[in-house]
Amino acid sequence: MLAEFKLPDLGEGLTESEIVSWQVAVGDTVELNQIIGEVETAKAVVELPSPYSGVVTAITHAPGTVVEVGEVIIAFDVADEGEAAAVRVPTLVGYGADPESSSAPVRRQRTTAALTPVPAEPSASGQVQVQAERPRSTPPVRKLAHDLGIDLEILSGSGERGIITRQDVLSFAGNATQGDRGAVGDTPSSIPVKAPETGVREERTPIKGVRKFMAQAMVESAFTAPHVTEFLTVDVTAGMEFLEKLRSQKEFAGVKITPLTLAAKAVILAIGRYPALNSHWDEARQEVVTFKYVNLGIAAATPRGLLVPNIKDSQNMGLRGLAAALGELTETARSGKTPPADLAGGTFSITNIGVFGIDAGTPILNPGEAGILALGAVRRTPWEYQGQVALRQVMTLSLSFDHRLVDGEQGSRFLADIGAIMSDPAMALVLQ
Numbered sequence: 001m002l003a004e005f006k007l008p009d010l011g012e013g014l015t016e017s018e019i020v021s022w023q024v025a026v027g028d029t030v031e032l033n034q035i036i037g038e039v040e041t042a043k044a045v046v047e048l049p050s051p052y053s054g055v056v057t058a059i060t061h062a063p064g065t066v067v068e069v070g071e072v073i074i075a076f077d078v079a080d081e082g083e084a085a086a087v088r089v090p091t092l093v094g095y096g097a098d099p100e101s102s103s104a105p106v107r108r109q110r111t112t113a114a115l116t117p118v119p120a121e122p123s124a125s126g127q128v129q130v131q132a133e134r135p136r137s138t139p140p141v142r143k144l145a146h147d148l149g150i151d152l153e154i155l156s157g158s159g160e161r162g163i164i165t166r167q168d169v170l171s172f173a174g175n176a177t178q179g180d181r182g183a184v185g186d187t188p189s190s191i192p193v194k195a196p197e198t199g200v201r202e203e204r205t206p207i208k209g210v211r212k213f214m215a216q217a218m219v220e221s222a223f224t225a226p227h228v229t230e231f232l233t234v235d236v237t238a239g240m241e242f243l244e245k246l247r248s249q250k251e252f253a254g255v256k257i258t259p260l261t262l263a264a265k266a267v268i269l270a271i272g273r274y275p276a277l278n279s280h281w282d283e284a285r286q287e288v289v290t291f292k293y294v295n296l297g298i299a300a301a302t303p304r305g306l307l308v309p310n311i312k313d314s315q316n317m318g319l320r321g322l323a324a325a326l327g328e329l330t331e332t333a334r335s336g337k338t339p340p341a342d343l344a345g346g347t348f349s350i351t352n353i354g355v356f357g358i359d360a361g362t363p364i365l366n367p368g369e370a371g372i373l374a375l376g377a378v379r380r381t382p383w384e385y386q387g388q389v390a391l392r393q394v395m396t397l398s399l400s401f402d403h404r405l406v407d408g409e410q411g412s413r414f415l416a417d418i419g420a421i422m423s424d425p426a427m428a429l430v431l432q
Contacts, residue, residue, distance in 0.1 A: 004072045028056045044340045054078035211305040221367045225402040229362040234419040237393040242425045255323040266421035274414040276406045277371040297349035300333035310346035360396040370405040374398035
């Protein structure tokens with residue numbers, strides 16, 4: 001029995017996703033909940049579990065295709081009609097809009113090519129079989145082929161299960177240009193292949209996925225919330241010595257202790273004294289929402305772009321738990337496995353620009369939040385200490401806040417509290 005699987009609603013009000021990869025091919029037998037592919041929303045890469053047990057009969061969209069919620073992306077031959085009627089989506093949010101309903105997303109013309117299934121043919125039993133083929137490769141290989149002007153449709157893959165490898169593309173490019181240094185002749189499928197151009201002066205990359213979402217969010221934030229940024233340069237020598245002592249303690253074995261760990265704890269404590277920094281301006285309801293919890297966002301630079309996952313209820317964590325959560329959060333973000341839920345619901349954010357050797361900046365607020373703290377690099381700097389000039393470890397803190405929610409005094413005192421704890425962690429006992 002033929003069963004079609006439509007792109008589910010992945011939550012957060014997102015209406016489309018890009019197919020990142022398929023982990024199955026036409027003809028493969030799959031089990032219920034087996035991971036069959038990955039899709040990228042504007043916020044995260046999400047794994048798709050199979051809603052059926054059966055045989056893959058069609059894959060209708062190639063990797064790189066942007067698909068609307070509710071579009072068919074894969075089809076299966078399942079055992080019985082009852083299973084075909086029961087779509088199981090155990091780890092996804094909702095199933096998306098019915099294309100026949102008035103609430104279905106409006107389709108728009110695309111420039112992204114989807115693969116068209118081969119015309120259906122009846123089997124010996126009279127049952128219609130749907131077939132589809134696609135060039136199976138990875139995103140880097142597809143980019144290489146695109147840059148070289150090679151159509152993957154004409155290549156045969158030498159990798160596992162026929163996947164097209166980087167070497168397949170390079171070998172084809174080399175063979176194609178040996179006979180004619182000027183241009184590449186017609187391929188067996190009569191599709192012309194362009195020789196690589198020399199002296200290219202510009203490259204164009206589609207704006208999509210995380211980069212598109214973050215660009216829209218930053219523009220909205222910058223032109224909606226009136227930003228104010230304040231700076232504070234502090235001597236953090238005692239704070240760095242404190243962290244070094246913690247690293248030698250058995251209680252902190254196995255976790256990474258960094259200035260970000262101490263700053264995160266300082267932010268949580270300072271929010272307890274100045275809750276306006278942990279609030280939200282609800283324009284629709286004309287209300288100020290003050291959060292009684294701290295979902296602490298940490299800006300992470302990843303190959304997919306800037307992500308700001310957050311640690312839920314960080315106010316309940318001790319220093320060791322906070323350090324462990326920070327390590328797990330950043331590692332997950334860099335591996336591209338951050339779930340959408342971890343990217344939503346943040347209340348205050350930290351960005352650690354010091355890891356790039358930067359001293360200070362004017363960070364833009366994460367949309368919906370009242371404040372963001374930037375940590376500068378820790379540098380050995382001549383500094384006044386006990387009436388003399390000495391080499392000390394110095395850091396600049398940059399705090400941006402929404403001036404609708406936070407006035408100058410609140411912002412200044414909040415930043416001063418963080419600086420005090422970074423300078424002398426013992427101040428945490430006084431400022432609680």
